[in-house]
Amino acid sequence: AQSVTQLDSQVPVFEEAPVELRCNYSSSVSVYLFWYVQYPNQGLQLLLKYLSGSTLVKGINGFEAEFNKSQTSFHLRKPSVHISDTAEYFCAVTVSSNTGKLIFGQGTTLQVKP
């Protein structure tokens, strides 16, 4: 069965500093990978996705992630964060040939401090 582990439950960082949110997955078959962001009292918004092709994917709001098959990781990065990036971030995986149902990590709360 697939599983997703987000290694940090909370990541505090100062404004304009770089940040990396870590995500590792477990699967014996090919996967599609996603990062979603959830602002307070809102639904989930897609940040970026890896379906195939280039392992470095760029998303909205200056975020990017790199798919590393050998390390089964899909870490999210941003070179310079803003106060408005404060939110909860979820990594998710789905098996390519399956129904597409998402398996989510437990989430990482990014706290950007001025």
Next chain:
Amino acid sequence: GAGVSQSPSNKVTEKGKDVELRCDPISGHTALYWYRQSLGQGLEFLIYFQGNSAPDKSGLPSDRFSAERTGGSVSTLTIQRTQQEDSAVYLCASSMSPGLEQYFGPGTRLTVT
């Protein structure tokens, strides 16, 4: 364009009552999903619909939970005889095709008193 909409946004109900939650997916999206988000369990898959195929109900926590999708569009999630542990945010998502990115609605916050 219009995104996924859900109603109601908030629902407070008494233990033992039945509730219905509604989801309107993005027009043209054939795949529809329900998830539940709670403090203790995080985000969990509940049920999946794809076109006219039989739904994948593997995530429903008990037989008190059911869902239907009429005409390949609107979906209703029904919880019978609600319990306090059903309190959570219920999220609906739709996708153009299974495996592609899912677009989420704002959720329905259910509180069982």
